[in-house]
Amino acid sequence: MIFEEEYYAAGAPARVSQNGIFLLAPTLFAHGTEEQRARLLPRMARADDVWAQAWSEPEAGSDLAAIRSVAVRADGGWLLRGQKTWSSRATYADKGFGLFRTDPTAERHRGLTYLLFDLRAAGVTVRPIPQLDGEPGFAEIFFDEAFVPDADVVGEVDQGWRVAMSTASNERGLTLRSPGRFCAAADRLVDLWRRVGDASEAAPADRVVDAWITAHAYRLRTFGTATRLLEGGTLGPESSVDKLVWSELDVALHETALELLGAEAELSGPDGPDGGRWLSGYLFSLAGPIYAGTNEIQRDVIAERLLGLPRGDRR
Amino acid sequence: MRFALSAERLAFAASLHDLLAAADTPAVARGFAAGDYEPGRTLWKRLAELGVAALTVPERWGGLDAGPVDVVVAFEELGHHAVPGPVVESAAAAIVLAESGVTTWLTDLARGEVMASVALPPHVPYALDASVAAPVLAVEHDALSRVDATGGARSAAMSSVDPARRLFTVTGGEVLARGEEVRRAAAHAFELGALATAAQMLGAGRALLEMATGHAKARVQFGRPVGSFQAVKHRLADVYVALELARPLLFGAAIAVADRSEAAARDVSAAKVACAEAAYRAARAALQVHGAVGYTRECDLGLWLTKVRALMSAWGTGTVHRARVRAALAGREVRR
Numbered sequence: 001m002i003f004e005e006e007y008y009a010a011g012a013p014a015r016v017s018q019n020g021i022f023l024l025a026p027t028l029f030a031h032g033t034e035e036q037r038a039r040l041l042p043r044m045a046r047a048d049d050v051w052a053q054a055w056s057e058p059e060a061g062s063d064l065a066a067i068r069s070v071a072v073r074a075d076g077g078w079l080l081r082g083q084k085t086w087s088s089r090a091t092y093a094d095k096g097f098g099l100f101r102t103d104p105t106a107e108r109h110r111g112l113t114y115l116l117f118d119l120r121a122a123g124v125t126v127r128p129i130p131q132l133d134g135e136p137g138f139a140e141i142f143f144d145e146a147f148v149p150d151a152d153v154v155g156e157v158d159q160g161w162r163v164a165m166s167t168a169s170n171e172r173g174l175t176l177r178s179p180g181r182f183c184a185a186a187d188r189l190v191d192l193w194r195r196v197g198d199a200s201e202a203a204p205a206d207r208v209v210d211a212w213i214t215a216h217a218y219r220l221r222t223f224g225t226a227t228r229l230l231e232g233g234t235l236g237p238e239s240s241v242d243k244l245v246w247s248e249l250d251v252a253l254h255e256t257a258l259e260l261l262g263a264e265a266e267l268s269g270p271d272g273p274d275g276g277r278w279l280s281g282y283l284f285s286l287a288g289p290i291y292a293g294t295n296e297i298q299r300d301v302i303a304e305r306l307l308g309l310p311r312g313d314r315r
Numbered sequence: 316m317r318f319a320l321s322a323e324r325l326a327f328a329a330s331l332h333d334l335l336a337a338a339d340t341p342a343v344a345r346g347f348a349a350g351d352y353e354p355g356r357t358l359w360k361r362l363a364e365l366g367v368a369a370l371t372v373p374e375r376w377g378g379l380d381a382g383p384v385d386v387v388v389a390f391e392e393l394g395h396h397a398v399p400g401p402v403v404e405s406a407a408a409a410i411v412l413a414e415s416g417v418t419t420w421l422t423d424l425a426r427g428e429v430m431a432s433v434a435l436p437p438h439v440p441y442a443l444d445a446s447v448a449a450p451v452l453a454v455e456h457d458a459l460s461r462v463d464a465t466g467g468a469r470s471a472a473m474s475s476v477d478p479a480r481r482l483f484t485v486t487g488g489e490v491l492a493r494g495e496e497v498r499r500a501a502a503h504a505f506e507l508g509a510l511a512t513a514a515q516m517l518g519a520g521r522a523l524l525e526m527a528t529g530h531a532k533a534r535v536q537f538g539r540p541v542g543s544f545q546a547v548k549h550r551l552a553d554v555y556v557a558l559e560l561a562r563p564l565l566f567g568a569a570i571a572v573a574d575r576s577e578a579a580a581r582d583v584s585a586a587k588v589a590c591a592e593a594a595y596r597a598a599r600a601a602l603q604v605h606g607a608v609g610y611t612r613e614c615d616l617g618l619w620l621t622k623v624r625a626l627m628s629a630w631g632t633g634t635v636h637r638a639r640v641r642a643a644l645a646g647r648e649v650r651r
Binding site: 214 | 316317318319524528531532539540542543544545547548549551552553555556559560561562563564566567585588589637640641644645
């Protein structure tokens, strides 16, 4: 947390390695073999291998357990068949990780396996998808008999759901969405307000105050989460709270900045104020309530697993 | 750094919860509203046996001198159970008295033998429940007065949105102390009162969420519990998020006040704003989930809903507290 706080306060850039170090690495710590950790982690840390996640499929978005892509037994490993989509960073990444159906007779959450694959391997095709903000941030991946050796199975075969979910909390808070990132953005917003805000207008000032309060609250809350982890606790459904907090904060923060910027707010790229960072940050923030499990799914998790309300029509 | 309540404090909160859960606090609050103060006084004495009344009283006067974190722990439970009476005011009055060098009532306050009220204009213009309190204090500029003494006057009782609260404007009275230390004592008491009020709102918000969740599980419409509908689930999830986010601000502010940090006023105000918004969100959601039955006087829900609405503007409105955060941010170095 301290490193992340300083990293973002210094205005350091987003890290190309983040999906590896924040999502796959914790999974390998918990479920990987000694051999996998020794082979994969140093190259990941040096960004020699850039990793992409591959969870969603055309028919499996919020309903992730509807995954159809399969891994079929082959000599010494598995052959992948199917399609993944909205794969962040796959456009330029070297390797990917995701869930594949290994037991075609099993239903839903059962019979899935957590596999690592080479994005440059024969039988793998990557098609970039331009995003709302114009960046090729995510891609479709097509698998046509792409080979994965047994050494690249993480955890037990057919136990992939448990493996993936045990570290899904990392994406919802704490590391990948460290408070330092939002505290730094809130500080920049305060700075913007002091530079361009009209002191006689209370409404935008209140929005600045509320964004700062939420960032400050998220930071303190994460101290509490860190304390819980240090004392032997685990990240559970509570991380859905974090995901709602940072994703909505990020949108509110950038909306407030655009409000403060007046007519200049629509100017994009180098034509825009502060090099266009507020507008690009705003466009990026709009994805937050969708990825890492939509905010609707997170609210379901909170209602059912933390408040104990009955499950609805979802299976 | 550890950011979690100690086992002792969790046990303190649990003991208060157990006492209050068995004390039929809705009946006590209804009694208070009807002018029957005795059950409220008796409850306060029982809370005093667990140390609640002594939290802000110095040790030499029989107090615990416990500090703001314990105050927050206790007042969250008072709010959780909608305990009526001038409870925040008694805690704040003890600070004003002790730090102004007036020791007359401190021992009785620590024991819960008396409850006090205090007006700290401009943001606390009324003395709450002055009809059950003695002493009734007021600070004007650098003068601390006892209003319920010769020369003092109080208005007729004014009713509040919360039927258990009665408000009084107070004037005159006997000057007990005057000077810079009174000003400082009043400023400290205001921070503590705002913090304790925020804590009460967090507790009340929790109670409202518990009521709403319980109702949503039990109430069946269209052949299923209404809590299985996403519109209900998501509204209650948002309440949970707001309360969970307000809590660390509350405890962070308590630590800032305890440390006499320069950021204490900013942090108390951030906590008051967040606790008020969360509790109000809880009140609105709880009423909506209950439907018409929640809108009746008979339903206990209203005790908490009206209390939250009253506490939102007590000890500084949202506007007042946002302005204090804004002032702190406007004057602050931004790290780059």
